[in-house]
Amino acid sequence: MALKVLFAASEAYPLIKTGGLADVAYGLPIALHAERAEVRLLLPAYYDMMGKLKDVHSLGSLQIQGAGRVHTVHILEGTHEAFPFPIWVVECGALFGRSGNPYMHPEGYDWPDNAERFTVFSRAAALLAADALNLNWRPDVVHAHDWQTGLIPALLETVHPRPRSVFTIHNLAYGGHFSRVIYDQLQLAWHWWSSEGLEFYGGFSMLKAGIVYADIVTTVSPTYAKEICTPEFGYGLDGLLRSQSHKLHGILNGIDTAIWNPKQDEYLVQNYSLRDVKKGKWANKQALLERFGQTPTADQLARPLLGMVSRLVEQKGVDMVMECIHPLLAETNADFVIIGSGHHHYEQALYDLASRYPGRVMVYIGYNEALAHLLEAGCDVFLMPSRFEPCGLNQMYSLNYGTLPVVYNTGGLADTVINATEANIADDTANGFVFYLPFSHALLGTLWWVLRLFAEDQKLWRALQRNAMKADFAWKRSAKRYLELYRP
Missing domain, CATH: 3.40.50.2000 (Glycogen Phosphorylase B;)
Structure with a gap:
């Protein structure tokens, strides 16, 4: 039976891209599909992205706790020519219906409600893992990426049967740091608030949540996996990462060798080998x-x-x-x-x-x-x-x-x-x-x-x-x- 994988990310090329995460969320799921995994790619429904999807239809709606308010969230399914499997998106106009950079205001500062936006997204992922919409599809594995999805492994604790969780760190420099006030407004679990849990120097870190609660933690190269366990590269999390080294793995990213290939590159005046x-x-x-x-x-x-x-x-x-x-x-x-x-x-x-x-x-x-x-x-x-x-x-x-x-x-x-x-x-x-x-x-x-x-x-x-x-x-x-x- 094919392994079912829910692949949750905050961006994916060619739908929405700010950095290398988008390339991974494009290349890796397609490679997993080629190895006969049954993949669903889950993304926020950013305004600029939705026009690129085809055959969009609703799978259902969920009521999800935000920061002092409850959101009606619609789960939509669509297709895109770049992906050989369905794409699921979390639609919530109040949180994701914005043009431009998915994380930043046009004037260059972080959206002030990023904690709420990606908590709601993570809660939607956990509910889908529990088949809350009765789709008759439960993942064997939930693979989350970077701080925006760091809460997912923690949220899966209430899902039965609980899928295996994998959390990938693409860049430890971005920790998803927010205040205790926002933590309380989001009504996150009280027992996560400790130095062994999400708490980080008086606030909390969504990236830390992924490291602590995932079954497996990966990063994007073997050497970087070693480097982040040192004070120079650890951003205050090196001690935690050393303590979790038994589940930390460095796996080198791949590249799209159909696009970046001198034998067939459409941008070259002469192809070569x-x-x-x-x-x-x-x-x-x-x-x-x-x-x-x-x-x-x-x-x-x-x-x-x-x-x-x-x-x-x-x-x-x-x-x-x-x-x-x-x-x-x-x-x-x-x-x-x-x-x-x-x-x-x-x-x-x-x-x-x-x-x-x-x-x-x-x-x-x-x-x-x-x-x-x-x-x-x-x-x-x-x-x-x-x-x-x-x-x-x-x-x-x-x-x-x-x-x-x-x-x-x-x-x-x-x-x-x-x-x-x-x-x-x-x-x-x-x-x-x-x-x-x-x-x-x-x-x-x-x-x-x-x-x-x-x-x-x-x-x-x-x-x-x-x-x-x-x-x-x-x-x-x-x-x-x-x-x-x-x-x-």
């Missing part, structure tokens, strides 16, 4: 440079092109990159292409660099899907010096495209990029470059080494590209690991 990687990357480098107004010569095409697609914030290491650009431009023939948006300071500084070094520093402020794909194919090196990165996706895209990544040794970057040391080169496993101190001088030293290797040893460079492109980052492997955890 391992067999013709040099020819394919050359054609896409030319197209990328032309997109930035260049008329590339053979000399420019032969020069190393370093790319970056990123939020322009300190966590992503953009400040380190900018400190390295000046000496590299002065003393090497490297060129740079950077796509991203973020802090105004960094955006302006990049504009200034592009103005000062036309043809050598090319900048696109914002995000452009087609341009991001072309960058992955057209660049020789991908820069991803994040100070912390729970999993990361771009380094895996880059490996798929034979664009060798330069990364800091953290989180999922450490789990996917194998440094080109003498030992790793000798055993033919190296696929990129790693630096080990989160400072610009360490990044710069690594980039000198990378550029020297590019200039002097193209045979070795091709071997590293071959190893990079052989790696398998499809969701199937991750899905099989989750299915093992879903079963007691």
Whole structure:
């Protein structure tokens, strides 16, 4: 009999997306379905999302306690061409009928009723797990994601028979912290209020609830699972996570290898594989440079092109990159292409660099899907010096495209990029470059080494590209690991 999985998340690509969680809530359920699990994806019914669903109809309504009020919540079922299974949504106009970012007001602050919004969503998930609408469908497993669904494992304590609960931490930095006043208004269970339960420094944390009450806790890479058990990365929860290490697992996210695949990428001017990687990357480098107004010569095409697609914030290491650009431009023939948006300071500084070094520093402020794909194919090196990165996706895209990544040794970057040391080169496993101190001088030293290797040893460079492109980052492997955890 197929394993029934209720997959509860606050966002899922292509319906609604703010970050990597949406990619997981798209890729993993589809991979689970391919492994014959019976999946229902549960999402809040955001205003901007509903027009993307087809064949929407009501499954029933529920009365759910909010913050000092009771909401009539409608459970709707719909379909979307991206998903081979039904999508369930929790409709409550007072809580989710808003345009824009699902968590933030247009003026940039968190919606003040986020605690109520996601408590109601979590209560709806628990009621559906109990088959409160008599749909004759009870999940064997409820898989919840990040703080927005952290209450679900606790709420399942009243469900009989109780399904197994799995809680995934995508980024521990977002804890879902709220006050005791709101806790009481939401009428959450009194026995959860303790240092062993939801209480956290006088308030409560929805993320902590998921960690404490879930049967299994996962995070998005093996290294990040270790890092969050340390004070440096634990955000005050490292002691709890160490105490719960018996149920903590790190499972590397996958990527959509149908979309991020140089063999069939619709955004490339020439598709390529391992067999013709040099020819394919050359054609896409030319197209990328032309997109930035260049008329590339053979000399420019032969020069190393370093790319970056990123939020322009300190966590992503953009400040380190900018400190390295000046000496590299002065003393090497490297060129740079950077796509991203973020802090105004960094955006302006990049504009200034592009103005000062036309043809050598090319900048696109914002995000452009087609341009991001072309960058992955057209660049020789991908820069991803994040100070912390729970999993990361771009380094895996880059490996798929034979664009060798330069990364800091953290989180999922450490789990996917194998440094080109003498030992790793000798055993033919190296696929990129790693630096080990989160400072610009360490990044710069690594980039000198990378550029020297590019200039002097193209045979070795091709071997590293071959190893990079052989790696398998499809969701199937991750899905099989989750299915093992879903079963007691």
